[in-house]
Amino acid sequence: MKREVKAYRPVYPSPAALITSIDAEGRPNIVTLGEVFNISVREPVIIGIAIRAATHSHGSISATREFVVNLPTTAILRAVDRCGTVTGRTGRDKFREFGLTPIPSIKVKPPCVEECPVNIECEVMERIAVGDHDLFLGHVVAMRVDEDALDEEGEIAKGSLDPIVYLTGEYWSIGEKLEDLYFTTKKRDS
């Protein structure tokens, strides 16, 4: 038997990601987002992030049209949670307060978070109002990965990433690898 429930953030899981931006005065900020997803995956690579208009990050990203998606590990869970409960609007420096280190990005002005093994630099292509959030489409212009998180072939060693998984209202870690993609056929039809 199934029971009808009220839909709220119905799709799971999502990453708990740290998005960095700079405001019009050049001050860097960090916001925690669960609504972060791949849209165009290879050519070009485009990411979507959904942000409420009330946040400081929304204003900064709208004004400067750049952001970085930093993917954290469980080691910095407390900082990830705090970056999602405090606003940078009043000038609070979330990097300093929560023990995170800004490092220069390659192509965009917002800094990367050093403690995150993956940093994805984006330029805003478009902002679209969608219900209670605005969707920002970010063209990925550079991506860096900690060398420790790369295998001998230069591929991301997924087992080393230790990401934080956000399941509405709770943080989880991931479990064991199940299988490779297309393990049933070794190929796909279309």
Ligand SMILES: Cc1cc2nc3c(=O)[nH]c(=O)nc-3n(C[C@H](O)[C@H](O)[C@H](O)COP(=O)(O)O)c2cc1C
């Ligand atoms: C795990 C987690 C996920 C969140 N996901 C989102 C999200 O996808 N979109 C959003 O607008 N706010 C989200 N928030 C809330 C913002 O992080 C929060 O409003 C933050 O304080 C805004 O900071 P700012 O004003 O400095 O930008 C999330 C918070 C947490 C803790």
